[in-house]
Amino acid sequence: MPPRRVITGRSQEPRQRFAEELRLLRQGKGVSLRDLAKVVGWDPSQFGKLENGHTLGGPEVVEALDQYYGTPGLLLALWELAMADPSRFKEQFRRYMVLEAEAISLWHYGGSVVHGLLQTPEYARELLATGGLDGEELDQQVDARIGRRKLLEGDGAPPFRTVLSEAVLRNSRRQQLEYLAAVSERSNISLFVLPFGAGLHGLMDTPVTYLRLPDGRTVAYVENIVRGELIEETSKVEDLQRRYDAIRDMALNPAESRSFILRMLEEVPCEPST
Template identity: 70%
Template sequence: MPPRRAVTGRSQEPRQRFVEELRLLRAQKGDSLRQLGDVLGWDWSLFGKMESGQTIGGPEVAEALDQHYGTPGLLLTLWELAAADPTQFKERYRRYMTLERGAVGLWQYSVSRPPGLLQTDEYARDALAGGGFTDQELNQQVEARTGRRKLLDGEGPPPFRAILSEAVLRTSLCDAQAWREQLEHLAESSERPNIVLHVLPFGAGPHSLTGTDVMFLRLPDGHTVAYAETDVGGELIEETSRVERLHRAYDAVRDMALPPAESRKFITRMLEEMPCEPST
């Protein structure tokens, strides 16, 4: 069993402590990153990214490392602390945004709100208004979110496929006009050549992505990463095996969803069901 580490101000930072422990344990074991990858069955680059702090990997990786190093529960506990660190969410999301800007293909499943790439200014403002921002901060957040739409504009934009749970179309804004504009924007977006929308009706039944928003990014090198978000936080997933499992779940949900033409009609019916605005 490796000696107990001294607790320092730096090592009390969850993410940094996890990184330090990974480096120390591998140095003591005498493994190279490639040897570690060969033994545990993951691409060795994942361990390099974990030791540089670019990612913390997943819980199954921490468990495998615990077993390899003979430190039962230590790395998994440190992983859980790092994952719960509020700064971790911000770092993961910043990296995700960087990757999104360079993506050559995107596909998403949305649980209860329109994808950020397809939100109108008013929808984004209403969705962000409860975040405790000052007026200036709120304006900045809205600009940052709606600015992402530029990714789908211009010459040669990347293809984007989104599956919308019916809850997305049923969870309306209090401002009826702003909600109508959001539905109209979805309907118009579905007619663009680089955007494909599917609606997953309530009647499709339960599935493996219930409660999880997930976005996949295909990067210029052909690699795919995923960003999964639940009510308690988000996680950037770069490990190939985990991305593939999520991708299979996404494909199964897409098979349950309505085809694009029927989905467009579904959104149009939602617009027709809205009460007419009172005449002035």
């Protein structure tokens, strides 16, 4: 079959296409970034970053631009495609990201941090900054991580089960705890807390995510501070899954876990508004 002919000549890469459309629409309207900011709101530098592909922004600004340019839903659709594009992520995570998007169910054990699918923007930014990211690269990675949360939203969202060590909760700020309490009420999300004193277990230093794929296979993604590894060999995945099942049996059930988080929130002072 011959390759598909490119008709428009515009970029076929989702993030670049989104930035290109923003730039062309503004130029076609004959307005500057400063003029655009006066009408739509936000800072002119925000629109510059969007048009340069340095950030994807959020749905609010994209919807406002759709309204201004008279392109109902077009820019938001391009934004969603760009947010879902695994090429935004570092190379070592790309294959995992493709499989994560295809998974029909997911389960996770976290002994040190909240899973990316359940992180708030503030938590993600603080966590990624500890790895040395800053500036525009940090903004891009935060946008990418928060965009992943859409996977667990909507009627067709896959089931997701997470077991979190109490240490993860104790190291989380109030906003993150509130978000965990809220998402634990969703029908497709089951949250288990492994409290201090539960004892030693087989995944002490091994955060791991399991993905059940449409073809019936289960793969595991194991990561540490240096690297991540996708494990597809059946025997190794089964061994990791047995370890996970043992941890889940040691954890509080979902109702007890939610109550545990709510009690923690009573202990955590409210964060000052900025």
